[in-house]
Amino acid sequence: MSRRSKGPRLYLRKGRLDSRSGQRLPDIYFIRDGQKERSTGCGPEGIADAERQLADYIAEKWSPEATTDTGQRSGDPASIFIAEVAALYLLEKAPRAPDPSGVKARFKALLDFWGEMTLADVKRSTCEAYVAERITHPIASAKDPTTARRVSAQGARRELEDLSSAIGYWAGEHPLDRRPKVTLPEKPESPRDALTRSQAAALLLAALGWHRDAKGMPKRRGLSARANRGHLRRFVLIGLYTGTRPGVVPKLLWEESPTSAWVDLDDGVIYRRGRDEREHKTKKRTLVRIPDRLLAHLRRWRDMDKIEMARREREGLPTCNNVLHHGGQPITSKIRRGYAACVADAGLSDDVTPHWHRHTAATWLMERDAKPWDAAGFLGMTMKTLEDNYGHHRPGHQSSALKAMGRKS
Numbered sequence: 001m002s003r004r005s006k007g008p009r010l011y012l013r014k015g016r017l018d019s020r021s022g023q024r025l026p027d028i029y030f031i032r033d034g035q036k037e038r039s040t041g042c043g044p045e046g047i048a049d050a051e052r053q054l055a056d057y058i059a060e061k062w063s064p065e066a067t068t069d070t071g072q073r074s075g076d077p078a079s080i081f082i083a084e085v086a087a088l089y090l091l092e093k094a095p096r097a098p099d100p101s102g103v104k105a106r107f108k109a110l111l112d113f114w115g116e117m118t119l120a121d122v123k124r125s126t127c128e129a130y131v132a133e134r135i136t137h138p139i140a141s142a143k144d145p146t147t148a149r150r151v152s153a154q155g156a157r158r159e160l161e162d163l164s165s166a167i168g169y170w171a172g173e174h175p176l177d178r179r180p181k182v183t184l185p186e187k188p189e190s191p192r193d194a195l196t197r198s199q200a201a202a203l204l205l206a207a208l209g210w211h212r213d214a215k216g217m218p219k220r221r222g223l224s225a226r227a228n229r230g231h232l233r234r235f236v237l238i239g240l241y242t243g244t245r246p247g248v249v250p251k252l253l254w255e256e257s258p259t260s261a262w263v264d265l266d267d268g269v270i271y272r273r274g275r276d277e278r279e280h281k282t283k284k285r286t287l288v289r290i291p292d293r294l295l296a297h298l299r300r301w302r303d304m305d306k307i308e309m310a311r312r313e314r315e316g317l318p319t320c321n322n323v324l325h326h327g328g329q330p331i332t333s334k335i336r337r338g339y340a341a342c343v344a345d346a347g348l349s350d351d352v353t354p355h356w357h358r359h360t361a362a363t364w365l366m367e368r369d370a371k372p373w374d375a376a377g378f379l380g381m382t383m384k385t386l387e388d389n390y391g392h393h394r395p396g397h398q399s400s401a402l403k404a405m406g407r408k409s
Contacts, residue, residue, distance in 0.1 A: 007081060007116040008033040008058050010040075010050055031057050075177040077119035080170070082163075085119065086111055088173070089166035098280050099247065105140060106159045107166075109151075119167065122180035131156040131185050141336065153185045160184050194363035195348075195356055200240055202346040207233040211345035231324045231331060232338050234301060238270075238323075239357025241294040243365075243379040246354035248272050248285060250331040252323040254302055261285070263323060265302060268295050272380060286380040298323070362386060366393035 011032050015025040029050040031038040038057065042050040074080070086107050094103040113130050114121075134156040142148030164182035171179055195203065209226035213219045220226070238249050253262040258276035263269075272285035279285065290298065301323065309319040312328050322330040335354060343352045358379070365375040372391075376383045 007083070008054060010054050012044065033057075075175050077122075077176060077178055077180055080119045080174075080176075082114040082117050082119060082122070083111060085166050085170045086115075086163075089162075089169050093165075093169050096278065098283050103162060106162050109134065109137075109140075110159050110163055114163070119176070119180050122163075122167070122182060124181075124183040127160060127183040130160065134159070141334075154187070157185045157187065193351070193356060194360040195240075195352070199346070199348060200236075200360065203342060203348065203352075204233070204236055206342040206345035207236050212347065228326070229338060229342065231326050232335065232342055234297075234324050235335060235339070235354070236342075236357070237294060237297055239354065240360055241291050242270060242288050243358045243361030244270065244272060244288065245283065245285075245358060245380075246335070250322070250324045250335065253321050254305065254323060255321055263290075263298060265295070265299055284380045286377060288378055288380070359390075362390045363393050366390045367395070369395050 009032055010029050013028050013030050015027045026043050029040045029042045029044075029047065031040060031054055040046075040050040040053045042053070090104065090107060094100050094107075097103050113133060117126070131153055134151045135153055137151050138145040138148035139151055139155075160182050161184065164184075167180060167182065170176075207229050209221040209229060210218055211221065235246075235249055238244060238252070239246060248261050251261045252270065253260050256262050256264070256271075257274045259274040260277075261270070261272050261274065264271065268290045270288045270290055272287065273279065277285075305323075305325075309328070312319045318328045320328060320330045324331045339354055340350065343350060362375070362379055362381075365378070366386075370378075372383050372386055376386045379386070
C-alpha cells in the first residue's frame with residue numbers, strides 16, 4: 001500500500017558543503033509537495049516569508065481556476081484535497097448559514113483530522129476513525145481540558161454532516177466521477193423531554209438566586225450572585241413562554257432592527273429575525289405573539305433598562321439595546337455555565353439544557369389542546385414536526401380509537 005500524501009509543506013534543508021568553494025551553503029526552506037520541491041530562498045530567519053510562499057503555492061495549486069489538460073476541473077476524488085473542498089464551502093456557503101461561527105468551529109475540528117486527505121479517503125473506516133478520535137477530545141469551550149467533558153458521538157456526527165454538505169456543494173460546481181459517502185454515527189431518537197410546571201418554577205427560582213443548602217432548606221444567594229443571573233431570568237421566561245430557540249433569545253433587541261431579532265412592545269410581538277435577514281428552511285424564525293404575562297415582564301424590564309442604560313451613559317460606561325445583557329454588554333456567547341448552575345440549584349438533572357424550553361412550550365401547548373396550526377406557527381415549526389413529536393400530549397390523543405374499542409360490535 002502506497003504512503004498517503006502529506007500535502008504541500010515546508011521543510012528546512014540543511015546547508016551542504018559546496019564542492020567548488022568548500023564553503024557551507026546556508027540552510028534554506030523548501031516547499032515539498034509529493035515528489036516536487038521548490039526553493040523559497042528563505043533561511044530560518046525568513047520563516048514568515050517562507051510561510052507566505054507556501055500559502056501562495058497552495059492557493060495557486062488548488063484555486064477553482066485550476067484545470068486539467070482538457071480544460072475542465074478533474075472529477076477524480078483522489079485529486080481533490082478535503083482542505084480545498086472546505087475552503088470553498090467556508091468562503092461561499094458558510095456565511096449564509098444560521099450560525100456561521102458554528103460552521104467555522106466544526107470545520108476547524110474536521111480539518112485537524114481530514115486536512116491532508118483527499119475525497120478518495122472518505123469512506124466508512126475513516127469516518128469511524130474520525131468519530132473514535134473526536135470522542136477523546138475535550139469540548140472546545142472547556143477551560144481545563146483535563147477535567148472537561150469529551151466531545152460526544154453526536155457532536156462528531158454534526159461535524160461529519162457539515163463535511164457531507166461541503167462535498168455536495170463542491171460537486172455542484174465541479175462534478176465528481178464518484179461522490180464519496182460520509183458515514184454517520186447512528187442518531188438516537190430524541191427524547192423531546194419537557195419540564196413539568198413544578199420543575200419550571202424551580203428553575204426560575206434558581207435564576208432568581210434561590211438554592212437548597214446542605215440541610216435541604218431554601219436559601220438565597222447574595223446580591224452579586226443574583227445580579228449575575230439577571231439575564232438568565234429573562235432567558236428562562238422568554239424561552240418557556242414562547243418556545244423561541246435558545247440561540248435567538250440573546251439576539252433580541254428593544255427596537256426594530258433589519259439584521260437582528262427584536263421586540264415590539266406596542267403590538268405585543270417578537271420578531272425572531274430582522275426584516276432583512278434571510279429565512280432558513282430548517283430553522284424558521286416566524287414572529288410570535290407575546291403572551292400577556294410575558295408582555296408585562298417585558299415592559300417592566302424595558303423600563304428598568306432605560307433607567308440603567310441612562311445611568312451608565314452618564315457615567316461613561318458601555319451600554320447596549322439588548323433585552324438580555326450582562327454588565328451593560330450583550331450576551332455574545334452561548335449561555336452554558338450560568339444555566340448549568342441554575343439547573344443544579346433547581347435540583348434538576350444535568351441533562352436539562354436550554355433547548356428544553358422549546359420542548360416544554362410545545363408540550364404545554366398540546367396539553368392545553370391548542371390548535372396544531374396555531375401552535376406550529378407560534379413555535380416556528382412545521383405541523384408534521386409538532387404532531388410527530390408532541391401530538392401524543394393532546395388530551396384527545398387516540399380518543400376515537402378508545403371509543404371504537406369500547407363500542408359493542
